[in-house]
Amino acid sequence: MANETADQYTVTDRTTLKRYAKRAEYDRKVVHAILDEAFVCHIGFVADGQPFVIPTGFARDNEQLYFHGSVGSRMLRALSSGADICVTVTLLDGLVLARSQFNTDMNYRCVLVFGKAREVTDSEEKAAALLKLTEHIIPGRTQHARAASDKELSQTAVLAIDLTEVSAKVRMGNTNDDEEDYSIPVWAGVVPLKLTPGVPIPDPRLDSALENAIPEYVLPYHRPVEMAP
Amino acid sequence: MANETADQYTVTDRTTLKRYAKRAEYDRKVVHAILDEAFVCHIGFVADGQPFVIPTGFARDNEQLYFHGSVGSRMLRALSSGADICVTVTLLDGLVLARSQFNTDMNYRCVLVFGKAREVTDSEEKAAALLKLTEHIIPGRTQHARAASDKELSQTAVLAIDLTEVSAKVRMGNTNDDEEDYSIPVWAGVVPLKLTPGVPIPDPRLDSALENAIPEYVLPYHRPVEMAP
Incomplete structure (x- = not known):
């Protein structure tokens, strides 16, 4: 088990970046910040030998x-196996926009998490996870939106994965042209993008x-665009 | 082989949506529009039994x-196998923002493509594909940015996948609350998001x-935000 109080995730074979190793980040704060800013993750799993990549919300x-x-979906079945x-x-x-096509690139931050998912069966953990999932979309909403009924809870499967084998990859800053x-x-320069x-x-x-x-918790979503350089 | 002039992609077992079937779309124009708007795809492949999901540019x-x-990267090796x-x-x-937590959701459009990748070895196709990859990021840029040298071309592997087994999934519009x-x-309502x-x-x-x-081709990237309802 990784030491959960360490500042860095332990590097493993799966999380070692083979290319652009200088873009690798194992800092826990960097990883958490990326995970907390994003709305969607892409889950990769194998079913009958075929890889699937499914976008979904997370927290x-x-x-x-x-x-x-949904209980019984292909993804949930594969993940809980x-x-x-x-x-x-x-x-993103x-x-x-570099001066050569070869060095044309994108600035991005990404996180890869490896491991096995477990189905959350404890009712308290499941309820807490569902609250987190709604709060991740819009913090504050669970004060007002009706909580899940028992029927809805039984229709919903919740899965978890430990943040143990984790890496981030970050490309930021200016163009990097050949001398x-x-x-x-x-x-030449950068066109910033922001959701x-x-x-x-x-x-x-x-x-x-x-x-x-x-x-009030909806209003922060309608601020003028602020763009970090 | 799918009929490439048909308006719809042929539905296969892999592209049949098991859940929310009403969100499925096989219309070629819908699929193309999603692919042409996005900057990043997520490629799922299996290496030594482990699924990997890697974000990358595409065209x-x-x-x-x-x-x-890069020639020799784990992804490129796995894909060209x-x-x-x-x-x-x-x-996204x-x-x-629905009135219940259960119906809280996100509006999104996604495309899944299944198949095998092939490495592009023909030099003309490879050069054309690299042009497309730069033009996908910013149309017009290949007029000004230096084209790839022979050395850069030899360092770069290009892969292709046919759009044969393809599905889109689209969630749009208003909240969908229980009566x-x-x-x-x-x-209750929708907070639109736009990159x-x-x-x-x-x-x-x-x-x-x-x-x-x-x-001029950079300027369209700096227009005031237009948000479709």
């Missing part, structure tokens, strides 16, 4: 990642008395 | 997807004469 709770799905999986979370931060290409007379919220759209069946009652 | 050319990587892979492309469009939940007195470009950041080593010479 982190300390050193666990949780996801959920105890086979090795890979969970990848990617944030910019387009890197002789800096003299090419073309604009940006727009004006909230009320549900057409919303009671008109509630039209302007957007909860 | 579509008619009914082919192309990606590239002829094993089955899965390529998933996901666009919004947060769906009895519509009376819960809470704001939005910021102000282009010139490379610090850019010749000052070029600071204001941002090419």
Whole structure:
């Protein structure tokens, strides 16, 4: 077991970056920040020898990642069988316009998690995980949205994976041209990209008395775009 | 072989949606639009029994997807071995704030492609694919950025997968609450999300004469945010 109080994840064969090793990050804070910013992960699993990659919501709770799905879905069945999986979370931060096509690149931060999923069967852990999953989408929402009924709970499978074998890969900053290409007379630089919220759209069946009652926790999603350099 | 002139991809066992079948889409135009809007795909492959999910750039050319990587990388070796892979492309469009936690959801569009990758060895096809890969990031850039040298070409492996076994899954629109939940007195609706470009950041080593010479093809990336309802 990894030492959960260490600042860094322990590097294993699966988490050793073979290429661009300088882009590897095992710092726990860097990994957590990427996981907490992203809405979607891509889960890779094998069913009948065929790899599948399925996008889904997720949430982190300390050193666990949780996801959920319908009981009986192909993914949940495959994941709860105890086979090795890979969970990848990617944030795209910019387009890197180098002076050569070869060095044209993207800025990104991604995390890969390896391990086996376990089905969460303890009812308290399951309820807490489902709260986390809703709060990950929009913190504060569980104060107002109706909690899951027993029937809904029984229709939902929750799975967890330990953050034990984890690596991040980060490409940030400026163009990285070959020395002789800096003299090419073309604009070069980075176009930053950010997933940006727009004006909230009320549900057409919303009671008109509630039209302007957007909860405070929705408002941070409608700030002017701030773009880090 | 699928009929490449048909409007729809042929449904196979792998591309049959087991859950939320009403969200399935096999329309070629819908699939192409998702692939052409996204910058990153997630490639799932198996190496020594372990699934890996790697984010990477890609480009579509008619009914082919192309990606590239360093010759000798784990992914490229695994992909060129002829094993089955899965390529998933996901666009996140919004947060769906339902009146119950159970119906809280996200709006998204994703495409799954199944099949085997082939390494592109024909030099003309390889050069054309690399052009497509740069143009996919920013159309127009290959007019100005230096083309790949023979040495760079030899360091780069290009792989392709046919768009034959393909499905899309789309969740769009409003909240979808249980009938009895519509009376819960809470704001409900959608927070749209869009990957939005910021102000282009010139490379610090850019010749000052070029600071204001941002090419026209970069400018469309710096438009005010337009958000479809």
